[in-house]
Amino acid sequence: MMNRVRKSLKVKLMLSFTVVIFVIVASIAWFSYQEISKSVKGDIVKFSSQILKQANLNLERYYQEYEQGFLQLGTSREFEEWLKLEPEDKFGFYQYYYGRSDGSGMQRNYILPLVFRHPEIMSITLKSNRGNEFHYTSRYALLNEYSLDLEPWIKDSDKTDKVLMRVVNNPYYLNEKQERQAYLVMSMVKRFGKFEDAGYLKMDVSLKPVQAILQEIELGRNSVGMIADKDGKIIVHADEDKITQPLSADWKERMYGKSRGSFFVKETDEMVVFETLPYTQWKSIVVVYYPTVAGSVERVKTVTAVIAAAGLLLAVLLVFAVMSPITKRITNLRRMMKRTQMGDFSKRLPIDGKDELTDLSQSFNQMLENLDDKVQQLAESKMRQQKAVLSALQSQINSHFLYNALESIHSMAILSDHGEIEQTTINLSNMLRYTSSYRDTIVTVQEEISHMLDYLKICQIRYSDALTYEIHMDKTCENRLCLKAVLQPMVENAIKHGIETAGEAIHITVDVSLREEQVYIRIQDDGQGFKPDILHRLQLQLSSEDEIDKYDEITQVGILNVNYRLKVYYSQRSAGISVCNSEQGGAVVTVTFPALNRYTGDGGSS
Structure with missing residues (x-):
């Protein structure tokens, strides 16, 4: 049995998943029952506190919005001006209350928007020390004889600079039938002005x-939920008969002096949870009948046991149903890989399903199908490498013959006293030696500049005064490493399109500088510059990644060729060539590459 378990992945997975699922389900069931049994009171407190906090947030939002609109009206310019009016100034009252043509007015700008947002506002009263008093009512009207003078507690607002809030039973309202009726309201009062x-x-x-x-x-x-004020009087309750009644002395002793808390009343089996409203210092209270909640513990126990057993059985069946086809396909893949190790590539894995194993099987079959092609491609690649080496060696032999021929011409030029022929052969010999050394792909910037100078000297002998040039190089750039043969093609293009094509004299300026660990070589001429369409097409080619993939199609030794070699060798976006036209006329080609002091070998840098 143990030997089968060790050798069978299917059995291992089945046993592992079954044990893990059993432990998890059993643990959840046991801990759920234990925790519910032990902490039901704590859960009641926590849940009630969370609900109270949410209710308090809503209440705080209401109170703050009330006070905000209340203070906006009280501190408005219109109300301040209204306080200054004499009782007989009816026109002024109309202006500051109802508004003028400039859009002012307490009713339009403050009262109506506030009542629109909060239709529970029953009335707003304005009273000045000069004798003016006005009442705005929404749903329920006030008695004609009503005045703030009938409520002596209003004077308490003189003792504080905050908004005074009280819950009172106001008997001065009229109901829908125009009958006098008392309503329990929250009154907000504040004194304004001086x-x-x-x-x-x-x-x-x-x-x-x-x-x-x-x-x-x-x-x-x-x-049940309720709210009690700072004096312990119930001001909000689902049972209206409880409103205005005081809390019991025991409850007040346990609650007041604390911002939040809970306690259990044994006589009535009630759990009491309370929170303090920061804005009003009122107490929001929730009373929970404990047996109602505790009676569900046994039901939870039974339901948990049934669900756990059913879940375990279902999990085992699902594991078996899911793992069987998976392990079967893994076994087939294992068998096929062993056949491949023995050199048999004729068989293929059956393809079924749409999961990751299906992708793996398809990839394995594709690998077998492409194996011969890859081997053939590898062999052909080796042959091309050998041909390249032989070609380079043959080129070296041909170059050796050219060196000897140039030395003979040089000797004859000396004997014949032809200085220009002598200089030309020297420069040409230097260029051939520089470019034919296929092992050295990296040189210093100074060496690359010297190679470019040999070419410029030959062209200057050829074109005489039609070609002039100047070179400026930062001393710190001389010994920096540079890819071979990147500058000579640039000046060759300038000469070809300037003198040979346009037939005009040309001056070439070469600037070599070092900025932010990058070598910048700027080659500028004073010719006609790039034509707009050619410049646009060339810029697109230089910035396109597709051009690098099409290197085999680049047959000319020019800008694109050099740009490709820079991109491939340095493998950095900052390396490459950019082209533009200068403001003074003429073409500008900038060669950029990292300022390195050493290199790691073929095709890499550091």
């Missing part, structure tokens, strides 16, 4: 939104 130019602003808000928020708290049967 001396004679002062007054009061009062706003009554219905407590129905607060009651709606508390009614949304659902913590089981017989649970």
Whole structure:
């Protein structure tokens, strides 16, 4: 049995997954029951606290929006001017309350938008020390004889610079039937202004939104939410008969003096959780009937056991159903790889399914099909490398013959006293020696400049005064390493398109500089420059990655050839060639490559 387990991947996976699933399911079931049994009271407290916090956030938002709109009205320019009006100034009252043509007005800019956002606002009262008093009502009207003078507690607002808030039973309202009726409201009062130019602003808000928020708290049967003010009087409750009644002395002792907390009332089996509203210092309270919640523990135990057993059985069946075809395909792949090791490439894996193993099987079959092609390509690559080496050796032999011929011409030029022929043969011999050394692909910038100078001297002998040049090089660039034969093709293009094509004299300027660990070689002429269409096409070719992949199609030894060699050798975006026309006329070619002091070998740099 153990030997089969060690050799069979299918058996290992089945046993491993079954054990892991059993341990996980059993652990979850056991810990779930234990934790539910031990911490049901704590869960009630935490859950109730979270609900209270969310309810408090909603209540805080309401209170802050009330106060914000209240203060905006009280500090408005229109209200300040209204406080200064005499009672007989009816026109001024109309201007500052209803508004003028300039868009001002308390009702339009402050009262109506505030009531629109909060339709629970029942009335807004404005009263000045000069005797003016005005009442705005929304749904329920106020008695004609109503005045702030009937509510002596309003004077308490003189003792604080904050908005005074009280929950009162206001008996001065009229209901829909125009009958006098008392409503429980939250009144906000504040004194504004100074001396004679002062007054009061009062706003009554219905407590129905607060009651709606508390009614949304659902913590089981017989649970209830309420709010008590700073004195311990119930101001919001689902049962209206409880409103204005005081909390029990025991509850007040346990709650007041603390910002939040909970306690258990043994006599009634109730869990009481409370939070303090920071804005008003009122207490939001949730009372949960404990047996309602605790009675679900046994049901949770039974349901957890049934679900755990069913889940374990289902998991084992799913593991068997899923793993069987997978392990079968892995076994086939293993068998096929052993045949391949023995040199048998004739068989192919069956393709079934659409998963990762299917992709692996297809890739393995494709690998077998392409194996002969890859071997053939490798053999052909080796042959091309051998041909390249033989060609280079043959080129070296041909170059040796040319050296001897140039030395003979040089000797005859000396004997005949032909200085130009002598200089030309020397420069040409230097160029041939420089380019025919196929082993050295990297030279110093100074050596590359010298090679370019040999070419320029030959051309100057040929074209005489039609060609002039100047070279400026930063001393720090002389010993930096450079890819061979990148500058001579650039000046050759300038001469070809300037003197040979246009038939005009040309001056070439070469600037070599070092910036940010990059060597910049700028080659500029004073010719006609690139034609717009040619310049655009050449810039696209130099910036295109596709041109590098098409190197076999680049037959000319010019800008594209040199750009390709720079890109391939340095493998950096910063290496390469850029072209443009100068503002003074003429073409500008800039060769850029890293400023290196040494190189790692063929095809690499550091």
